[in-house]
Amino acid sequence: MQKILFLFFVFTFISCTQQETETLSIPAEKLTFTEHIAPILYKNCVVCHRSDGIAPFSLITYKDVWRKKKTIVNVTQRGFMPPWPADPNYSHFVGERILTKEEKLMLKLWVKNGAKEGPAAALPKAPKFPNGSLLGTPDLTLYLDSVYLEAHGQDKFLTVKIPFSIGKDTFVKAVEFVPGxxxxxxxxxxxxxNYSPLKKANVFDGTRVANEQANNFDEQVLKLKLKNDDGSDPDRIHSAVNYLPGVYPVLYPAGIGGFKLSKIGAFVASDIHYGPSHKTMIDKSRINVFYAAKPPTRPTFELMLGTNGQSEIIPPLVVPPNRIITCRTKGIVPDDISVLTLNPHMHLLGTSFKAFGLTEQGDTIKLISIPRWDFRWQYFYTFQKPVKLPKGTTIIVEGVFDNTVNNPNNPNNPPKTVSDKRATMKTSDEMFQFIITWMPYKAGDESIILGK
Ligand code: HEC
Structure with missing residues (x-):
């Protein structure tokens, strides 16, 4: 028995080494930073790992990378970096950042062979990231300068109202958040x-900032004076602008999407999350708005399933202490639709997420699978080309929630019952939500390129 095991190990060892030399087109000892490694890092890492990026250190120069070479090998082989929770074997999206097997191997073998620098002339130019807008020149810029943060050692979650008055109604094709x-x-x-001047006398009334941890949702709405003067709700465009480090705003092709912007209105950053800071500061973030001359020819819509949405969660999202539960929610597509963007959302107890369509004929249409949910990287996933869901397709969403001590993100120790019942959107409450941005299907939609 031992002999067989031993042979097995020898065999796998040999086959691995063979594979390593096989998949690389160049001998491992020829790998250099300037020729082979910098292009990988510039494409996949420096959007965050640069001097004013969100990662704690830069990965641009040979020196930067040399210092971190061992950790780089470790985090890339484990799939921890670059952060991209969606499983690329399930579905593909715009801006996907994933290392190929060959790239991972190159990083590993480069370090193993002495991490050589290579000829300076071969070094590609590091990509540039403009500080203002990533989309162009905005028509309207609104500032979040009412946010004043004292030095704080903890994460802060605020709801911020950014009111505006622009003279006349218009249309918008894109909105971008630029962190300051x-x-x-x-x-x-x-x-x-979007307010109607008949129903709202002054959008600038009310406070600008509410503390998410201290105020419940209804209190926030009151403090910020978000309702119409008669107590009714104004028109609301959900998720009109989102930001997550390392994610570019998506601009759909001309005519697709966009929405109305009333002459008076307000953006509401419903869960802006600031990391701990030891400096007192005023937020210099801004919202850039890009107008469209005409209303969209292909308006987009949102379907929200789960918490706060249009479908029931079964079983209800109440996770008892020391339990792992799987919740499901479903929606049926009433007409042929083209799906553009997906937004899976859970909080700290979530451990995996999956969504797919099941057609009336019993075919499966894969939407997204996140085998290891990571609260920190909640992307909006835009398909490279629209995905058609035929009329009658059932969208099935599955989420797993782990309320045991084995979940390192569990906000409670010892664990206690967590639910989405209050729908406060507080991180320590749970959520199970799936938002689909879609448009009515038209023949040929499958070949529209939304991005790469
Ligand atoms: C979307 C932003 C983003 C991208 C892209 C990204 N990183 Fe990171 N990286 C971070 C952040 C933020 C951290 C800090 C650790 C944390 O907070 O999880 C980090 C941490 C690291 C660490 C330190 C990990 C540790 O345990 O100390 C290494 C090494 C690293 N990244 C390498 C890379 C490499 C190599 C790539 C590209 C192949 C990459 N990262 C792509 C954001 C990013």
Whole structure:
């Protein structure tokens, strides 16, 4: 028996080494930073790992990379960096950042063979990241300068209202959030409230900032005076602007998407998350708005399943202490649709997430699978080309929630019952939500290129 095991190890060892030399087109000892490694890092890492990026150190020069070479090998082989939670064997999206097997192997073998620098002339230019807008020149810029943060040793979650008055109604094709605190803004998710001047006397009324941890949702709405004067709700465009480090705003091709912007309104950053900071500061973040001359020819819509959405969660999202539960939620597509963007959302107890369509004929259409949910990297995933869901397709969403001590992100120790019942969106409450941005299907949609 021992002999067989031994042979097995020898065999796998040989086959691994053979594979390593096989998959690389160049001998491992010829690998250099300037020729082979810098291109990998510039494409996949420096969007965050640069002097004013969100990662704690830069990976641009040979020296930067030399210092971190062992950790780089470790985190890339484990799949921890670059952060991209969606499984690329399940579905593909715009801006996907994943290392190929060959790239991972190159990093490993480069370090193993002495991490040589290589000829200076071969070094590609490091990509440039403009500080203002990534999309162009905005038509309207709104500032979040009412946010004043004392030095704080903890994460802060705020709801911030950014009101505006622009003279006349118009249309918008894109909205972009540009963080002003360098490393400090972790994420934001903003809605747009379009008011009618007949129903709202003054959008600038009310406070600008509410503390998410201290105020419940209803209190925030009151403090910020988000309702119409008669107590009714204004028109709301959900997720009109989002930000997550390392994610570029997506601009759909001309005519697709966009929405109305009333002459008076407000963006509401409903969960802007600031990391701990030892300096007192005023937020210099801004929202750039890009107008469209015409209303969209292909308006987009949102379907929200799960918490706060249009479908029931079964079993209800109440996770007892020391238990792992799987929740499901479903929605049926009433007409042929083209799916553009997906947004899976859970909080700290979430450990995996999966969504797919099941057609009336019983075919499966893969949407997204996140085998290891990571609360920190909640991307909006835009398909490279629209995905058609035929009329009658059932969208099935599955989420697993781990409320045991084995979940390192569990906010409670010892664990206690956590639910989405209050829907406060506080991190320590749970959520199970899936938002799909879609448009009515038209023949040929499958070949529209949304991005790469
Ligand atoms: C979307 C932003 C982003 C991208 C892209 C990214 N990183 Fe990171 N990286 C971070 C952040 C933020 C941290 C800090 C650790 C944390 O907070 O999880 C980090 C940490 C690290 C660490 C330190 C890990 C440790 O345990 O100390 C290494 C090494 C690293 N990244 C390498 C890379 C490499 C190599 C790539 C590209 C192949 C890459 N990163 C791509 C954001 C990014």
């Amino acid at each position: 605190m360098g490393n400090n803004v972790h994420h934001m998710n903003g809605h747009l409230l």
